[in-house]
Structure formats: C-alpha cells, structure tokens
Amino acid sequence: MLNMESMARVGAWEGYAVSSVQWFEAGEKGPRPEVWIELRPRGNRAHRCSGCGRKVHQIHDWHERWVRDLPCFEADTKLLVNRCRVACPRCGPRVERVEWLAPYARVTRRMAQSVAKLCKILAIKHVAEHFGLRWDAVKAIDKAAMEAELGEPDFSGVTILLIDEFALRKGHRYATVVMDGLTKRVLWVGKGRGREDIRPFFEMLGEEGCRRIQAVGMDMSAAFEGEVRAQCPQAEVVFDLFHVVMKYGREVIDRVRVDEANRLKQDKATRKVVKGAKWLLLRNWENLPDDGAKVRLNELLEANQALMTVYLLKDDLKQLWDYKREGWARRAWNDWLDRARSSAIAPLITFAENLAKRLDGILAHCRFAIHTSLIEGVNNKIKLLKRIGYGYRDDAYFFLKIRSAFPGIPG
C-alpha cells in the first residue's frame, strides 16, 4: 500500500504533502471509480505572487478548491487543494504561483496538456467522455491551450501570401484563410470573403508588412484581387492552378455535360451515361480506379466530340502551370486560346475569353511558383475539422483550430 509520502512523490505536487486519500468504487460517488486526495501545503516555504512572481511573506487568506488531475489507473482523481492568496505589496491579494496548477484552474497543468493534446485528434465530446469532464470545460481548456501556443501572430518574414475562402457551415456563410506561402503557416482566419472582410488582415500586417509582400496566390475572386492591389500595389497576383481548374470544371465541363445530356433526350440510354459521368470527367485520369472507369470514360469521350474537346483542353490548361519561362507559357496559352475559340463550344469560349483578360495572373506563376497543394491541403484539413465536429458554433474557436493545424515549418 502506498504511504502518504510515496503518494505525494508519485503525484509530484510540488510544495504540497498528502494529508488523506480516499478511494471510492464505481457507483459510490459517480459512475466511475474515484480517488480523492487532500493536499496540504508543506510548511516554511516562500510563496510567490502569481501576478509579479516575487516572493511574498504576508498571507492574505487560505481557501480550499477541488481540482481534477490525471486519472490514477482506473480512478478519476480529484484533489482538494488548500491554496493561499498572498498579500502582495505590488499586486494586492493574489493567488500563490504553483507550477503544476494555473491560477483559478479546475484541472492541473498536466491534465490540461493531455486534454489539449487529445483535442487535436478527437471531438470535444469524446475527450470529455474519456476524462469524465464537462464538454464546455474541455473546450475552454483546449481554447486556452491554443491561444497560449499560437500567441500573437508574427508577420515579420512573410513575403508570399496565399488567400482562400471556405464555407463556414451550411447556409453559405464563408470565411477566408491567409497562409504564408513559404512556411505553410496559417497567418489569419476571418469571417466573410469580401474586400472589407479581409482588410483587417492587412491592417494587422501593417504598412511595412504590406510593402514586403512580393506575390499573392489566390482564386479568381475579384474581391481578393481588388484588396491586394489596393493594399500591396507592388505585389504580383498569381492565380493558382487548383482554383482555375475547379472553375473550368464548374463552368465548362459540367455545363457541356448537361447540354449534351439534354440534346440526347431521345436516346435515353446514352443520356443516362452522360448525365452520370460527372465525377469521371472531373477527376484526374490518374486518380480513376481500375474497375473499368477508364474504359467507361474512353467510350464516353469517343462517342461525344464536345466532351472530348473540353476534357482534353482541361489537361492542356493544367500544363500552363508547368512552364518556368514566361515566353513558353505565353506561346502555350495562345495555342490553347486558339483551340478554345475554334471549338464552337459556347461555355468554353466564354471561359477562355474571361481568362484571357486575366492572363497576367497565370503567367505570374512562372516567377512565383505557388504550390497548389498547399491550398488543397488547407481545404482538406478544414473539411476534416468540420467532419470531426469541433465546436464550430464558436467561430473564434474553429479559427484557432485551423491556425493550430498549420503552425508552419520552421525557417
């Protein structure tokens, strides 16, 4: 059997001794076994003020407080801690500084760390069940841990930005995420996707920070482009491949597929195939499964000239992002534009003419190779965070989660 002194050593509650221990079976106090440990301060030691950190001799008062610690084997552990408030000449009455317990905390520091660690991979609900804590207690611990971990964002070395929007929740509310294109760190997340919505980021970045920005990768949203040109006029706007190809999928491939399906009203069997081919057409060839999908896609394209054209032009459009030299990229673009114009496919021609007006943003890629995989990565992670079901009724908490998931690579 553990004696009090070994118990105190196992617990490592610095400055405190164990004065009593009680064990309870499951059902006695709660649904799970519990151990109650009473801690008494060891005599004759200095007390530090939690405000200024100085040693203070005068005690203001003592009070007892229940605090949760990590479980002892199977038992939920509850500590009854006698805490002192010092009468600090500088700060007034203040709780004593204790390394293992933050002022006014309901759980020990090591327990808070474990909670925050599990919250990186599990939903609040599961962490709360695991530790026998309340849902809002777990959320508050996790939020405080992320705030401490992330601190005030430091924008000093930032020269390349990536801006992207994402759906906050169903009902089409949006938010915007800004990343450092070099370190992959999420710098800022804010509600909305309009010009004035992203302005607070540039205000935080400051005039000097804005002047350092060389390039900004983004989708073809007019709001982002307008605000970047106003705040960082020297920066190049770079349209990333991921977004342009997504737009092509929506505005060209999907529309041609629907038009073709409508045209095939009489031929019900073929119409069904064309209507159902959305994902075959939008996915990359190399990502298609080997269960006959490639064969089906080939048959579909062979039978349908318009679909074949827009499908092939999608692949050629992507290749524009492979060029390192602007001259080559421009030549490839002109060739692509000619083919689009002579296709007689209306949605394709419209898309091509719109893109032609914003060619600079595509050619800028030759000077600033912004990796589309970063934007895709952040998009996928946001989807995953939403699926895990973090408490994203609280936007501030959800935004911290996103920043915490992309702390950046050092250097």
Ligand SMILES: [Zn+2]
């Ligand atoms: Zn003080």
